[in-house]
Amino acid sequence: MKKKKLKAKIIILSVLALLLLLMTCFAGLVAKNDPNATSAAAIRTAPCADYPFGTDNLGRCVFSRVLYGGRTTITATFFLVAVSFAAGTLIGMICGYHGGIIDGILMRIADIMLAFPQMVVAIAVAGILGGGMKGAMIALGITMWVSFARLARSHTFSLKKEAFIKAALIAGKGDIYIIIVHILPNLLAPVLTNALTQIGTTMIGLSGLSFLGLGVVPPTAEWGSMISEGRAYIQIAPWAVLYPALATLITIIIFNCLGDAVMDYREA
Amino acid sequence: MVADKEKILKISGLSAAYEDANVINSVSLDVYKGEVLCIVGESGSGKSTLIKAICADNSVSVEEGSITYKDKVVTDLKAREVQKLLGCEIGLIQQNPWGAFNPIRRIDVQFKETFRSHGKFFHAERIKEIFEVLGLKDPDKILKMRPYELSGGMSQRIAIAAAFVLNPKLLLCDEITSALDVTIAMQVMQQLMELKKQQETTIIMVTHNLGLAKCIADRIAIMYEGKIVECAEASDILKDPQDEYTKRLISDVPRLRAI
Amino acid sequence: MIKKVLKRILTLVVILVILSFFVFALMYIAPGDPAEKRLTSQGVAVTKKVLDAERERLGLMKPFLVRYGEWLFSIIRGDFGISFKDDMPVAPKLLQGLGRTAVLALTSLAVSLITSFLFAVASVLKKDGIADRIIKVFSFVSNSLPNFLISVLLMYFLCIKLKLFPVIAKGDLKGLLLPVLSLSIPMIGRFIRQMRAEFLSEMSKDYVAGMRGRGVKTGYIMFNVIRNSLGHIFTIIALQTGTLMGGSVVIETIFRWPGIGKLVMDSITARDYPVIMGFVVIMGTIYLIINQIADVLSHRLDPRPES
DSSP states (O other), rough: OHHHHHOOOOOOHHHHHHHHHHHHHHHHHHHHOTTOOGGGGGGGGSSSSSSSSSSTOOBHHHHHHHHHHHHHHHHHHHHHHHHHHHHHHHHHHHHHOOOOHHHHHHHHHHHHHHHHOOOOHHHHHEEEEESHHHHHHHHHHHHHHHHHHHHHHHEEEEEEETTHHHHHHTTOHHHIIIIIIIIIIHHHHHHHHHHHHHHHHHHHHHHHHHHHTTSTTTTTTTTHHHHHHHTTTTTTHHHHHHHHHHHHHHHHHHHHHHHHHHHHHHHO | TTTSSSSEEEEEEEEEEEETTEEOOOOOOOEETOOOEEEETTTTTTTTHHHHHHHHTTTTTEEEEEEETTHHHHHHHHHHHHHHHHHEEEEEOOSSSTTTSSSSSOOOHHHHHHHHHTOOOOHHHHHHHHHHTTHHHHHHHHSSSSSGGGGGHHHHHHHHHHTTTTOOOOEESSSTTTTTTTTHHHHHHHHHHHHHHHHTTTEEEEOOOOOHHHHOOSSEEEETTHHHHHHEEEEHHHSSSSSSHHHHHHHHHHHHHHH | OHHHHHHHHHHHHHHHHHHHHHHHHHHHHHOOHHHHHHHHHHHHOOHHHHHHHHHHHHOOSHHHHHHHHHHHHHHHHTHHHHHHHTTTHHHHHHHHHHHHHHHHHHHHHHHHHHHHHHHHHHHHHHTTTTTHHHHHHHHHHHHHHHHHHHHHHHHIIIIISSSSHHHSSSSSSSHHHHHHHHHHHHHHHHHHHHHHHHHHHTTSHHHHHHHHHHTHHHHHHHHHHHHHHHHHHHHHHHHHHEEEHHHHHHHHHHHOOOOOOOOOOOOOOHOOOOOOOHHHHHHHHHHHHHHHHHHHHHHOOOOOOOO
């Protein structure tokens, strides 16, 4: 009963998330205005037929910028989560499978990464790297892989004790074969769930860094930096802030909801 | 003989669910004052859920029927009234020996909270009296300890004491000796029966152990897949079982002993 | 006992050294030259000769390990170096900022803890009731709100639409309110979620059923549940201080609160490395100490031997 309800919830949320992704992927089809085209004649225009979300301080279409900005934010987030997921899972599997010195060293590094306040390190690193989305992603990525590695490691640990792995070992299968064929598919579900729950947090982190000017380089549209720019003239053109803010909020809530629902589903 | 005794608890047509699964199906059962009623069944038969339903645990949702204790319909009571009823009128002892007390706080403090919850003062003499029957030596030392420092047998004895301290009329026991060693379980059961005699308590004992039921029960109810399949005087049920499941259950007992 | 304390301190120092080395190395390889930045900001025409002289003066010409070693030893003496930006000692700047940040962060922490504790308890007591559902939705949404977003929204609705507060924070109580709210709201959401989960898992334990079976009053039961959750709650709080530190950088920048976060953001723009390093070291040390204390506390609060 409960499971069925959760399943329905997951499907609805997935559809919403997919819709969001499609909207931003095909931003060019939905938005007719160039997100970076400035127009001296249309500075801070209130929302109207030509500019559904109004224009900003340089006369750029906020609607287009929200869509294209979503592409920046969401792509960067997915890329970062995917890389952390891949790197973390690989490290975790190696550690859990091999144990010994490799495990000791890598897990010590993970401990040190976790011992530090993530956002403090991220701000310092992004700041030193001199802004840019790449810098922001590196700044967040250096601590993000840890949760994946730990999860993958503990699952590998318990999987190694299972009979079917022992059987594969006796059958003379190689380590790499066992890791890829037997271990990876069995730990994918929990690790992927973790990836899903990380999307919201990562988005908060990335747009936060962009807001501080440590993320995207202007004039590229990005929600955090749009909010930051629009803040200066929020009294005159609140739409330049409120629409990207709304977009950020909706996106994070959808992905967080989805993450929670999948977690609940797996536990139920 | 049973018929003219006073009814203390009446369960009529009870259907209840526990964690989204229907586990009790139209169960009717009368409990008479002063008796020991054993409810015997395998795990998953719904016997523990029945106990939970009697003490109005909120993890059990009653879908049909009612439970009446004396003149109170337990299934209709508000949370506050249930709280007053439990402890003073209906007591509960669980399977987990460490399940009665917060493991990391001192036992005397927790007895104090039990007394205070019913508007009474901490009554050390009463605790010590019961401790003595239960063979708990050095009560002052025990009261200053924390449950995690105690053995299972000790903990279960103290749990029994905590149940008896408010002198409830009806005591619900849920597999209370199944987590203990056999010899200790025997001792604890004897001591419990001693207390029952002194305090004239009615006991509903849930167990999967027919041998135990045989030793202590006045009446036995057999539960299977959420239903009471048979309920009769202990000697009758053991000598002349009517239901197929009961017959199988009884024939299993000696076979197990032979192993 | 002494051995344990020493071990904890040693762990702390090792982590700090590794992290500071990492950040220092990153600065070494990062693009951007502080000497050039400084000269251009002063309006000096940058020639190779002037640049080299400036680099020499700022100590940028020495080999990497020598620079790191010198920096590390001066930190131990409490000397955080000289600011590249204005030649002022860094330590007093950092300390002054830290004090102001502490005011902001601690107020926010106190506000969040009190609010979320009350909400979490109410939510658990009336589980699945209307209050619980409202609290769950609220905590979910506020947990999904980035700090910068909530502060901009608060600014827009409270300062501009309703004109309740000044847009730029002064040091007074009224000026403190918006930054504190901006920092607290997401934190309240997180705390409620974590505390609620903690309380619920504690309430599912057998002893709670046992107490209920004796008719122990809800107040006493709740007291026991909270008492047993305290260790975990301290750990949760300690971990959240990290998020709080990151959040305060954002909030200080938005509200121009002259704390350590605003200082570091200004220094990042100016490539003022000594200040950035000082920020990392100070925040890291505080965070590590808080977490060590929480760890000790949670062990103290649960007398059971570890299994």
